[in-house]
Amino acid sequence: MQNSIHQEIDIETSDKTKINDVDFNNLDFGKKFIDHMFYCDYIDGAWQQPKIVPYQPMTIEPSARVLHYGQAVFEGMKAYKDDDGKAFLFRPEDNHRRINISAARLAIPEFPKDYFMEGLTTLMKMDKDWIKPGIGNSLYIRPFVFAIEPAISAAPAQAYRFMIICSPAKAYYTGKVRVLFAETYSRSANGGVGFAKAAGNYAAQFYPTSLAQKKGYQQIIWTDASSHEYLEEAGTMNIFFRINDTLVTAPISDRILDGITRKSIIQLAEDNNIKVDVRRVTVSEIKEAARNGSLKEIFGTGTAAVISPISAFEHSEEVFEIPDQDDAYATLFKKYLLNIQHNLSDDKHGWRYEIK
Amino acid sequence: MQNSIHQEIDIETSDKTKINDVDFNNLDFGKKFIDHMFYCDYIDGAWQQPKIVPYQPMTIEPSARVLHYGQAVFEGMKAYKDDDGKAFLFRPEDNHRRINISAARLAIPEFPKDYFMEGLTTLMKMDKDWIKPGIGNSLYIRPFVFAIEPAISAAPAQAYRFMIICSPAKAYYTGKVRVLFAETYSRSANGGVGFAKAAGNYAAQFYPTSLAQKKGYQQIIWTDASSHEYLEEAGTMNIFFRINDTLVTAPISDRILDGITRKSIIQLAEDNNIKVDVRRVTVSEIKEAARNGSLKEIFGTGTAAVISPISAFEHSEEVFEIPDQDDAYATLFKKYLLNIQHNLSDDKHGWRYEIK
Ligand SMILES: Cc1ncc(COP(=O)(O)O)c(C=O)c1O
Ligand SMILES: Cc1ncc(COP(=O)(O)O)c(C=O)c1O
Numbered sequence: 001m002q003n004s005i006h007q008e009i010d011i012e013t014s015d016k017t018k019i020n021d022v023d024f025n026n027l028d029f030g031k032k033f034i035d036h037m038f039y040c041d042y043i044d045g046a047w048q049q050p051k052i053v054p055y056q057p058m059t060i061e062p063s064a065r066v067l068h069y070g071q072a073v074f075e076g077m078k079a080y081k082d083d084d085g086k087a088f089l090f091r092p093e094d095n096h097r098r099i100n101i102s103a104a105r106l107a108i109p110e111f112p113k114d115y116f117m118e119g120l121t122t123l124m125k126m127d128k129d130w131i132k133p134g135i136g137n138s139l140y141i142r143p144f145v146f147a148i149e150p151a152i153s154a155a156p157a158q159a160y161r162f163m164i165i166c167s168p169a170k171a172y173y174t175g176k177v178r179v180l181f182a183e184t185y186s187r188s189a190n191g192g193v194g195f196a197k198a199a200g201n202y203a204a205q206f207y208p209t210s211l212a213q214k215k216g217y218q219q220i221i222w223t224d225a226s227s228h229e230y231l232e233e234a235g236t237m238n239i240f241f242r243i244n245d246t247l248v249t250a251p252i253s254d255r256i257l258d259g260i261t262r263k264s265i266i267q268l269a270e271d272n273n274i275k276v277d278v279r280r281v282t283v284s285e286i287k288e289a290a291r292n293g294s295l296k297e298i299f300g301t302g303t304a305a306v307i308s309p310i311s312a313f314e315h316s317e318e319v320f321e322i323p324d325q326d327d328a329y330a331t332l333f334k335k336y337l338l339n340i341q342h343n344l345s346d347d348k349h350g351w352r353y354e355i356k
Numbered sequence: 357m358q359n360s361i362h363q364e365i366d367i368e369t370s371d372k373t374k375i376n377d378v379d380f381n382n383l384d385f386g387k388k389f390i391d392h393m394f395y396c397d398y399i400d401g402a403w404q405q406p407k408i409v410p411y412q413p414m415t416i417e418p419s420a421r422v423l424h425y426g427q428a429v430f431e432g433m434k435a436y437k438d439d440d441g442k443a444f445l446f447r448p449e450d451n452h453r454r455i456n457i458s459a460a461r462l463a464i465p466e467f468p469k470d471y472f473m474e475g476l477t478t479l480m481k482m483d484k485d486w487i488k489p490g491i492g493n494s495l496y497i498r499p500f501v502f503a504i505e506p507a508i509s510a511a512p513a514q515a516y517r518f519m520i521i522c523s524p525a526k527a528y529y530t531g532k533v534r535v536l537f538a539e540t541y542s543r544s545a546n547g548g549v550g551f552a553k554a555a556g557n558y559a560a561q562f563y564p565t566s567l568a569q570k571k572g573y574q575q576i577i578w579t580d581a582s583s584h585e586y587l588e589e590a591g592t593m594n595i596f597f598r599i600n601d602t603l604v605t606a607p608i609s610d611r612i613l614d615g616i617t618r619k620s621i622i623q624l625a626e627d628n629n630i631k632v633d634v635r636r637v638t639v640s641e642i643k644e645a646a647r648n649g650s651l652k653e654i655f656g657t658g659t660a661a662v663i664s665p666i667s668a669f670e671h672s673e674e675v676f677e678i679p680d681q682d683d684a685y686a687t688l689f690k691k692y693l694l695n696i697q698h699n700l701s702d703d704k705h706g707w708r709y710e711i712k
Contacts, residue, residue, distance in 0.1 A: 030419065030508035037418060057415045062393060062521050063386065067502050070426040070555030071562065107562035142508055146423050147559075152386035152498055152523065154592055156562045165418050167508065182547070189545030189581035191538070193560045199426030200556010203503075204549045206427065206463035206512045225545035226582040236510055 009038075009122055014054035017129075024132055027170045034127040034139070034166045038119040041148070042109055042160040050115055052123055055165065061150035065157040072199035073102035074144035076236075076303045077260075078169070079124055079355065081133040082343035087124060089141075089353040090341050092117065094260050099143055101258075102196035107156035108145055116143070119164055124355045127166065135338050136171025140304070146199070169304075176311035177300070179234065180217040181283055182208070183316065186225035187232070187255070194255035205235045217314065219300070223283065224255065231281045237300030237308060238262035241286060242329055244294050247276045261301040261337070267349060268336050274329065283315055290320040298322060299330040307334040365394075365478055370410035373485075380488055383526045386496070390483040390522045394475040397504070398465055398516040406471050408479055411521065417506035421513040428555035429458035430500035432592075432659045433616075434525070435480055435711065437489040438699035443480060445497075445709040446697050448473065450616045455499055457614075458552035463512035464501055472499070475520055480711045483522065491694050492527025496660070502555070525660075532667035533656070535590070536573040537639055538564070539672065542581035543591070543611070550611035561591045573670065575656070579639065580611065587637045593656030593664060594618035597642060598685050600650050602631045617657040617693070623705060624692050630685065639671055646676040654678060655686040663690040 014035045022032050033055045040050040066072050075095045081087045096117065100110040120141070124131070131139045143164045147157035185208035188194025193201060205220070212220050221239055224230040232250050233239055238259040241248045247269055252258045269276045289295035290313075298310040309330040312321045339345035340352060370391045378388050389411045396406040422428050431451045437443045452473065456466040476497070480487070487495045499520045503513035541564035544550025549557060561576070568576050577595055580586040588606050589595055594615040597604045603625055608614045625632045645651035646669075654666040665686040668677045695701035696708060 028507075031506070033419065055418070057417050059413045060416050061413050062411070062519055063389065063523075066555075067422060067428055068430055068498070068500060068555060069558035069562075070428060071559035072423055072426060074424055105563055106559045107566055142424070144424060150387070151384075152521075154558050154561075156566065163418055165508075167419075184547050186545040186547035189542040189548060191540050191542035191564075191581055192545060193556075198556060198560065199422075199424060200549075200554060200559065202425035202510050203427035203462045203556065204554065206425075207461055208547075210463055210512065225547055 009118060010049055010051040011122070011126075012051070012053045013126070019129055022168065024137075024168060025170070027168055029169055030140070030167050032167055034130045034168070036123055036126050038123045038164040040111075040115060040119070040162045042162070047109075047112060047115060047162070050119055052119070052126065060148065063150040063152050065147035065149050065151065068152050069147070069154060070198070070200040071106055071108060071157055072144065072146035073099060073106055073108060074142060074197050074199065075099045076197075077141045077143070078138040078303055078341070079131045079141060080138050080341045080343075081131045083133050085133070086343060087128055087131050087355040088341065088343060089120070089124070089355060091260050091264070091351045092120060092353050095143065098197065098258065098260075099145070102198060103145060105193055105196040106198055108147070108160060111145060111162050121355050123164055123166070128355070130166070130168055132168065135342055138169050139166050140169040141166045177219060177308050178217045178312045179219045179221050179310050179314075180212040180215065181221050181231065181313055181315040182223045183228050185220070187222040187235070189225050189255070191254060195253065195257055197257065202235070209235060215314070221313065229282050229284070231283060231286060232256050234300045236304060237302035240265065240297075240299050240301065241281055241289075241295065242297035243289050244296065245274065247274060247329065248281050249276065249278055250281055251278050259301060261303060261306065264337060264351065265301055265333050268333055287315060287318070287320065290322065295322060296325050297328055297330055306337055365475060366405055366407040367478070367482075368407070368409045369482070375485055378524065380493075380524060381526070383524055385525055386523050388523055390486045390495070390524070392479055392482050394479045394520040396467075396471060396475070396518045398518070403465075403468060403471060403518070406475055408475070408482065416504065419506040419508050421503035421505050421507065424508050425503070425510060426554070426556040427462055427464060427513055428500065428502035429455060429462055429464060430498060430553050430555065431455045432553075433497045433499070434494040434659055434697070435487045435497060436494050436697045436699075437487045439489050441489070442699060443484055443487050443711040444697065444699060445476070445480070445711060447616050447620070447707045448476060448709050451499065454553065454614065454616075455501070458554060459501060461549055461552040462554055464503070464516060467501060467518050477711050479520055479522070484711070486522070486524055488524065491698055494525050495522050496525040497522045533575060533664050534573045534668045535575045535577050535666050535670075536568040536571065537577050537587065537669055537671040538579045539584050541576070543578040543588070545581050545611070547610060551609065551613055553613065558591070565591060571670070577669065585638050585640070587639060587642065588612050590656045592660060593658035596621065596653075596655050596657065597637060597645075597651065598653035599645050600652065602633055603685065604633045604635065604637050606637055607634050615657060617659060617662065620693060620707065621657055621689050624689055643671060643674070643676065646678065651678060652681050653684055653686055662693055
């Protein structure tokens with residue numbers, strides 16, 4: 001029941017570009033935005049005229065429901081450029097599908113696919129200079145939708161704004177990530193919204209993560225809220241464990257985000273005859289594997305950092321260091337993925353989406 | 357470590373009042389706002405000049421962190437007037453304490469008590485005409501704070517806005533509330549943010565609640581996410597069960613909001629020699645009590661409706677009707693509370709706070 005794009009996008013171009021004010025070698029993530037933004041409002045039961053306008057602040061009522069009840073979901077995706085100046089997205093239809101899965105769980109109306117793809121590609125074409133070539137460079141794309149209805153009763157809003165804003169990103173080297181396995185705090189409940197990219201899921205992690213950071217850990221690996229015995233995912237990454245030569249990762253559930261990088265890695269592993277076990281992973285087996293040397297790697301997967309190798313974890317006050325691995329799967333898969341994204345290798349699964 | 361109010365509130369008064377445009381006998385909750393609003397920004401590590409200005413829309417960056425990561429918490433409280441025109445708040449310091457408990461869990465800086473009380477009472481005095489006398493009439497007060505820093509990295513913001521907006525409310529008769537006991541969806545996890553008035557907790561309930569409404573139930577009584585066997589609270593109310601002449605209510609935990617109405621009822625029950633058991637309540641015992649006739653009442657408690665009697669519940673496709681009760685505790689406690697709030701009875705616990 002998606003309305004089809006019955007009208008062109010209204011476009012108002014910016015008088016001048018801000019691109020020369022940006023030091024692309026020194027980017028502080030998420031603070032600089034490209035010249036234009038896309039938006040479309042939902043009013044009276046329908047998505048209205050989609051628009052692209054110069055990036056700018058907007059007006060919102062103090063009673064806008066998003067400020068009170070967190071009715072907002074988002075996506076995170078990237079555009080890449082090859083050395084010939086061709087620009088690409090990576091599996092963008094999956095982001096569209098996922099934002100609508102998130103939206104449905106938060107009682108937000110779904111956003112039509114043609115509006116999404118049209119808005120996205122038009123914006124990319126207008127601000128193509130902001131996508132820099134070179135492995136590691138990318139343009140981070142943030143589609144999001146939030147409740148704007150000015151009424152503070154605790155019920156789904158009648159009005160929403162869908163937007164796409166974009167911020168140039170540098171190679172995101174996380175260095176050696178040390179993580180804490182969650183024993184007290186939790187990210188999500190059975191029957192909750194953990195599988196959705198719901199705004200509130202992220203704020204809920206800030207405080208526990210700040211405690212972990214004080215102990216010297218950059219991230220938390222969340223466990224199930226009932227027993228804290230099952231390893232689930234990190235704040236913005238899915239998690240893989242390499243036990244000997246097998247990769248193990250938790251199945252998707254209502255507590256875990258269905259990561260696009262995760263499923264791409266599972267496919268790439270299969271392509272390369274690396275065994276992947278998708279099954280529940282317990283804290284005790286990972287500790288045991290770390291002790292007996294069969295735990296070769298842990299890494300996180302997500303759009304932002306692609307793959308983040310994890311060098312140590314702590315659980316119950318015990319710290320486990322994971323020795324560096326020659327021919328690490330993390331390195332291998334990161335290379336495979338970046339090569340596909342930057343048009344440097346074959347794309348046999350049709351994941352690349354050229355912007356033209 | 358709260359900074360004291362080193363400067364007066366900056367006040368800009370409205371040229372004209374909107375009060376004559378409002379039909380106080382026909383209020384649609386949360387859509388009309390009083391003439392002024394209070395706000396105070398947190399920038400560079402400190403709360404800045406507090407201000408009262410005419411109620412108006414505001415400017416926000418599309419990258420403001422609240423829109424992406426739901427970093428926002430709020431409060432709900434009310435002002436009442438007696439027939440002599442004196443206006444009162446009800447336990448306002450508890451709302452201040454609670455918004456800071458919520459804020460801490462979401463990594464939001466605490467708001468100083470004197471700013472809160474000063475902002476609140478000044479605003480009430482300026483717009484006192486909006487508080488109408490008469491049992492049931494009140495002014496709903498919404499303090500809230502949200503992340504405004506324009507940067508989309510997933511980390512606590514460096515800039516926030518604290519606001520107070522207010523909306524006149526009529527006697528809120530919910531009629532006979534029919535509820536569904538949660539068996540699939542959940543409101544909060546152990547170690548999560550359920551005890552906080554975190555914005556995202558509310559959006560997460562909208563979809564399951566809409567499913568319940570389609571089945572003819574106005575609200576869901578949430579159960580624990582692990583077993584769905586323990587009855588916890590409703591979306592915006594705590595819950596009491598009357599078994600014979602004893603009231604039973606779940607203890608506060610990290611999943612349950614510490615309701616001010618709830619704790620007031622517990623105190624009033626004690627004052628009136630009514631026994632209250634604060635203990636875990638199971639679905640099976642309540643079904644059994646409904647079957648054998650010992651379940652006399654269920655009611656919800658919260659600032660909005662004070663007390664909402666519940667007339668039926670469903671669990672596992674079985675519907676239990678709760679017969680009307682002469683001398684219902686719900687009626688009794690509602691009267692006690694409203695009388696205290698409207699200055700019609702003694703206030704031996706010092707809950708009333710006169711605005712002068
Ligand atoms: C909670 C969570 N898990 C995992 C991921 C990884 O998903 P993807 O690979 O689609 O970026 C993200 C976000 O990117 C996330 O927010
Ligand atoms: C989740 C939740 N539980 C209970 C309550 C009742 O709390 P209070 O009595 O302080 O209004 C509220 C809100 O008012 C709430 O949001």
